[in-house]
Amino acid sequence: MAKKIPSRSKSSMLTQEENRKDLGFGTKITSERVRLINKDGTFNVRRVGDSFLNSVNWYHRLIILGWRKFFGIIFLFYFLLNIVFACLYLFIGIEYLEGISNEHQQPAFWEAFFFSAQTLTTVGYGRISPTGFWANSVAGLEALIGLLLIALATGLFYGRFSRSVPRIRFSKNIVVAPYLDINGLMFRIIHERDNELIDLDVEMTLSCLDTLPSGAKIRKYYPLDLERDHVNFFPLNWTLVHPITEDSPLANATEKSLADADAEFLIMIRAIDETFMQQVHVRFSYHYEELLWGAKFEPMFDTSVQGDIAVRVSDIDRYQPASLNT
Structure with a gap:
């Protein structure tokens, strides 16, 4: 019959380590005059060496971002996206946007820009319409992107309004x-x-x-x-x-x-x-x-x-x- 090995009592150092109070910051942060928690409640921790995709969480950032910065990013993205599509329409040829008139004395770029805005938001007033394969393809792609962005914006607004933020x-x-x-x-x-x-x-x-x-x-x-x-x-x-x-x-x-x-x-x-x-x-x-x-x-x-x-x-x-x- 095998001899039973008596259990050894834990050392005092091990017991002390197991009972050590730790909030998750560890014991190695020994820099002086460095806060662990900032005044706004965020952790004063910066992760380095991580990949760009892992470090960026756009949905989370847009949910917790202040309202001014949030609307600033939304309007900037909306403006730049319409500029991109306006340039595509100009590259294809402004003549493929039927309904553009010189009576308004508006540059062709802004005609294409506002047509892009109407297509992106699926408003479609009907004054200007694409003709030809490439113009219709770009307009169709922009309409699809607009529908996806509207769904995403709806989720963002719901997430922001439904999130309880104590002050x-x-x-x-x-x-x-x-x-x-x-x-x-x-x-x-x-x-x-x-x-x-x-x-x-x-x-x-x-x-x-x-x-x-x-x-x-x-x-x-x-x-x-x-x-x-x-x-x-x-x-x-x-x-x-x-x-x-x-x-x-x-x-x-x-x-x-x-x-x-x-x-x-x-x-x-x-x-x-x-x-x-x-x-x-x-x-x-x-x-x-x-x-x-x-x-x-x-x-x-x-x-x-x-x-x-x-x-x-x-x-x-x-x-x-x-x-x-x-």
């Missing part, structure tokens, strides 16, 4: 303020849109550099427990507080120690958009340079409004000096 505004600074008989790390948020967010969950993590006995630096992540990390409704502003107790990673932190460790406070918010009944999430971060010591936020309620609970959104960044508890 949670964060206070410009994160502060260390007196809290009860201790101190607390605080920041404020408010939802700027009329649609309601429900079942909000907030996570906060401290990212900082740590020096090993060998002198090498690694990045570590410490979860920061919040006084309250969940609310059912979010109609007003919300001040989130991390109590700096003896067990807090910030228990002995100072302004200099956080600067030396290149500290960054990473925030993740999950909620449900009541209008779309979709789960949404928001990312944000504060760098150590945006941390104010000995400051507390001023109230945002407007007491001059009678009969309603009024909140001044513009006051989310207002604070005043405060003496910290020792």
Whole structure:
């Protein structure tokens, strides 16, 4: 009978590695004064060495792009595509576009351009019509492309309008303020849109550099427990507080120690958009340079409004000096 081999206990280093907190950035990012999350919530990561086709996702980019840039790209593409087809009609011969008249004193290029626009959008007023094999072939191809582009544009507009985008505004600074008989790390948020967010969950993590006995630096992540990390409704502003107790990673932190460790406070918010009944999430971060010591936020309620609970959104960044508890 084979002798049973006793199981070996895991080493302390392996257990420590398995229990290590990691948000997905790893421990090798040791560059100082480099944010992990940008102010707009995007990751401060740039992929290099990838192929062009893999790095470009036009549909995703057009979905998340701002409205000005989106319409700018749409109109530019529409204009350039009509120029291409107008040049094709001119190459075939303007005489193969029947109905063009010199009475309007319009250059042949613009006649071909506007005929292309009518064909691409399948409007077809009927004043100008193609004749001959090649002119009809180009017009038929353009009509097919126009139908496909209309279907694509419809999908893009639906995707943009059906995508729930929360507009949670964060206070410009994160502060260390007196809290009860201790101190607390605080920041404020408010939802700027009329649609309601429900079942909000907030996570906060401290990212900082740590020096090993060998002198090498690694990045570590410490979860920061919040006084309250969940609310059912979010109609007003919300001040989130991390109590700096003896067990807090910030228990002995100072302004200099956080600067030396290149500290960054990473925030993740999950909620449900009541209008779309979709789960949404928001990312944000504060760098150590945006941390104010000995400051507390001023109230945002407007007491001059009678009969309603009024909140001044513009006051989310207002604070005043405060003496910290020792």
